[in-house]
Amino acid sequence: MAESGGGGPTLRRRTLFVGAAGLAGLGVGVKAVTAHASDEEPTHGRDVVEFYGDHQAGVTTPPPAHVNYVGLDLVSSGGERDMRAAxxxxxxxxxxxxxxxxxxDPALADSEPDLARLPARVTVTVGLGPGAFTGTGLENRRPRWLHPLPRYVIDRLEQRRWGQTDVLLQICADDPITIAHATRVLTANVAGRVRLRWVQRGFRNARGTQDESVTMRNLMGQVDGTVNLGPADHDSLVWDDGAEQPWFAGGTSMVLRRIAMNLDTWQELDPRDQELSVGRRIADGAPLSGGTEHDDPDFEAVVDGLPAIPASSHIARARRRSEVERFLRRGYNYDDPPEPDATGNVPTSNSGLLFASYQRDVDAQYAPVQARLAEHDALNRWTTPIGSAVYAILPGARRGEVLGAGLLR
Incomplete structure (x- = not known):
């Protein structure tokens, strides 16, 4: 150790000197590459998504690279009136x-205003859980479908850790610094009225990595979200029309499921068995019946006397049985530090999917599909739902209005 410690600094200084001299000889080339990169590379930090409108942003707008889902409960020392005021x-x-x-722009009580200067397509979306209605005397204005999902046989829910909350903030942006700052500001400025329960952080491909029309992949390597709603379906299948609750016109429902993945056992499968579990080719997301990713699967196709797409595969169980069973999905991956299990063993990963769906009616559109998946989906061997919540995403606000004004009026 003495020899290594004594000779190291001299060697490092000599290496740095020689390296600097070598770079000096290549200085023109280095500058040219740097200049070329800065000239060609786009900057998205100042891109803005409009906050005001008939609908909240963050639902049908293109998903940015990062998300924080923030679950909070209302706090009040009084009764329903005080809770409603909170x-x-x-x-x-x-x-x-x-x-x-x-x-x-910085928030009104922003202690780090410079962190707000690069919005990076940040969106802030606000939702209310059942408790925001029952605890405030607004039960008669609660949407009919706003209740916990059934307890499915596959669920291993950690309710205190990832369960239902009174209110939700969904904060999305292309820059994690922007999200961290927005999360801090929005939670700190209401600290006396809410209690933070959880923050779930997710990510997709960084902006510019691939075209935004390309379907994202989850951490099992699968193309995730091939079947999704297009803009023509949003008015009829996503946004509420106010027929049952007039104040809710322009809002939508959100289901948030935290799905843990057992990547260690998944990776023990050969690629063919992985594909049979999903029903799609891993490489390009095309259905095993043939074609390309967005071609309709042929569930009657047979290969070597067997169904090309097994009846237990994910896409076979998830396919809609009627035109109503359709919803907008917007998933993000999560990859958190591994945690010891009950026996003290530490797995190699703590990864999964933050699955968010948006639809006009949870009971009619989402619940039947989830029931089939829970009953018998081949992927259930490697995925476990550990968090579940349902929210009413408030209608948008126009300038001069407040989110939820119609509810509280």
Whole structure:
């Protein structure tokens, strides 16, 4: 150790000197490459998504690279009236702060205003859980479908850790610094009225890595989200028309499921068995019946006397049985530090999918599909739902209005 420690600094200084001299001889080339990269590389930090409108952003807008789902419970020392006042105060602050942050301006009580200067397509989306209605005396205005999902046989829910909350913030952006700052501002400025329960952080491909029309992949390597709604379906299948609850016109429902993946056992499968479990080719997402990713699967196709797409495969179980069973999906991966299990063993990963779906009616559109998947989906051997929640995503607000004004009026 003495010899190594004594000779190391001299060697490092000599190496650095020689390296610097070598780079000096190549200086023109280095500058040319650097200049070329800066000239060609696009900068997206100042891109803005409009906050105000009939609908909240963050649902049908293109998904940015990062998300924070933030679950909070309302806090009040009084009864329903005080709880309602707390909710009204939270929505007032969030509307004002979100409008500024999404425009690239600091929030009103922003202690780090410079962190707000690069909005990077940040969106702030606000949802209410069942408790926001029952605890505030607004039960008669709660959407019919706003209740916990059934307890499925595959669920291993950690409710205290990842379960239902009174309110939800969904904060998306292309820059994790922007998201961290927005999360801090939006939660700190209402700290006396809410209690933070959890933050779930997710990611997709970084912006510019691939064309935004390309379907993302989850951490099992699968193309994830091939079958999805297009803009022509949003009015009829995503946005509420106010027929049952007039105040809710322009809102939607959201299901958030935290799905853990057992990557260690998944990776023990050969690629063919992985494909049979999914029903699609891993390489390009095409159905095993042939064609390309977005071609309709042929569930009657036979190969060597067997169904090309097994009846137990994920896509076979998930396919709609009617035109109603369709919803908008918007998934993000998560990859958190591994945690010891009950026996003290530490797995090699703590990864999974933050699955978010948006639809006009959870009971009619989402629940039947989830019931089939829970009953018998080949992927259930490697995936476990550990978190589940349902929210009413509030209608959008126009300038001068507050999110949820119709509910509280």
């Amino acid at each position: 909710l009204a105060g939270v929505l007032q602050v969030w509307t004002e702060d979100a409008a500024r942050l999404t425009a690239g």
